[in-house]
Amino acid sequence: MSRPITATINTAALKKNLSIVRNIAPRSHIWAVIKANAYGHGIERVWKSLSNTDGFALLDIHEALLLREQGWQKPILLLEGFFHSDDLNILHQYHLTTIVHSHWQIQALKKAYLPSPLDIYLKINCGMNRLGFQPSEIHKIWHQLKELRSVGKLTLMTHFAEAECTQEVIEYMKKFSQTSKNLNGNISVANSAAILWHPQTHFDWVRPGIILYGASPSKHWKDIEDSGLVPVMTLNSKIIAIQNLVSGSSVGYSHYYRASHMQYIGIVACGYADGYPHHAPTGTPVMVEGIVTQTIGAISMDMIAVDLTRCPQARIGSSVELWGENIKINDVASISGTIGYELMCALSSRVPVKIK
Numbered sequence: 279m280s281r282p283i284t285a286t287i288n289t290a291a292l293k294k295n296l297s298i299v300r301n302i303a304p305r306s307h308i309w310a311v312i313k314a315n316a317y318g319h320g321i322e323r324v325w326k327s328l329s330n331t332d333g334f335a336l337l338d339i340h341e342a343l344l345l346r347e348q349g350w351q352k353p354i355l356l357l358e359g360f361f362h363s364d365d366l367n368i369l370h371q372y373h374l375t376t377i378v379h380s381h382w383q384i385q386a387l388k389k390a391y392l393p394s395p396l397d398i399y400l401k402i403n404c405g406m407n408r409l410g411f412q413p414s415e416i417h418k419i420w421h422q423l424k425e426l427r428s429v430g431k432l433t434l435m436t437h438f439a440e441a442e443c444t445q446e447v448i449e450y451m452k453k454f455s456q457t458s459k460n461l462n463g464n465i466s467v468a469n470s471a472a473i474l475w476h477p478q479t480h481f482d483w484v485r486p487g488i489i490l491y492g493a494s495p496s497k498h499w500k501d502i503e504d505s506g507l508v509p510v511m512t513l514n515s516k517i518i519a520i521q522n523l524v525s526g527s528s529v530g531y532s533h534y535y536r537a538s539h540m541q542y543i544g545i546v547a548c549g550y551a552d553g554y555p556h557h558a559p560t561g562t563p564v565m566v567e568g569i570v571t572q573t574i575g576a577i578s579m580d581m582i583a584v585d586l587t588r589c590p591q592a593r594i595g596s597s598v599e600l601w602g603e604n605i606k607i608n609d610v611a612s613i614s615g616t617i618g619y620e621l622m623c624a625l626s627s628r629v630p631v632k633i634k
């Protein structure tokens with residue numbers, strides 16, 4: 279028998295989550311965001327279940343080519359744009375839409391000789407200050423791009439720094455609408471949080487990422503618990519040993535946890551080398567045989583200890599859910615001082631993945 283840890287990808291949940299996005303933003307086209315290998319779920323595993331989308335958005339040209347090789351013919355958007363002027367020929371060859379965020383990219387487009395034009399997303403920096411042009415530059419750049427024979431359809435886009443925050447969304451949208459006035463093109467601004475909580479940001483194309491995978495863009499699952507979204511990834515393992523701690527004895531490295539009374543505990547085959555957060559403190563929720571209990575002591579590279587006081591029936595071989603449909607990844611993340619996004623992306627390549 280192999281080590282009992284497995285991640286299961288629920289394809290029905292992916293389809294459901296995409297259809298929920300359609301219902302929330304019925305007049306918008308959808309870029310399903312599958313960067314970072316589909317947030318750790320595996321592009322090859324998930325893209326067909328999401329193929330009801332209008333396009334896929336990602337970062338890496340190799341990921342884009344993989345999608346093309348697998349047969350996806352509809353739009354693909356490169357969210358960080360191209361990284362070198364030589365990339366433009368590949369973008370043309372594979373019909374990739376690209377973001378343009380820096381002046382050197384405009385120069386590269388000016389110099390490029392392409393058999394047919396590329397569709398471009400012009401990125402406005404409304405205050406995130408990572409990628410994009412200042413609002414004051416946009417009119418000039420828009421008209422400059424319009425003149426270039428290598429530029430086809432132009433779309434205006436921006437990205438929120440904190441889309442949960444209503445005040446910020448109002449400010450960004452004010453800047454955005456002033457900037458986009460009299461520019462005649464499609465608009466794309468909404469990520470997951472904006473899709474859920476700010477319908478005035480939906481416009482022509484929405485860009486959902488985390489909600490397609492069934493987690494909250496905020497820190498808390500409760501913020502989306504009534505949305506119908508279903509967690510896509512479940513991380514399961516089993517108990518591989520049982521210990522009875524006597525009062526005062528400890529478990530795991532550094533003796534972080536000491537039993538204050540006789541305590542029945544289980545050792546689970548899962549650790550930070552599988553992608554479980556090393557920072558998870560004693561008290562992180564975990565499910566054993568359908569009962570919610572908690573971790574105790576330090577998270578090791580390959581093992582976790584769990585309290586079995588509430589599950590006296592647990593034995594070697596008992597099933598454990600680390601996160602998934604019952605133990606929400608948002609809850610494991612927030613108690614560990616991180617976010618659901620990071621835990622999904624950090625699923626380790628040594629964890630076997632099953633498709634359901």
Ligand SMILES: *Cc1c(COP(=O)(O)O)cnc(C)c1O
Binds near residue numbers: 313468469470487
């Ligand atoms: C990652 C990303 C998204 C998706 O963000 P979520 O919060 O996962 O919905 C949307 N737009 C851009 C530009 C991104 O980089």
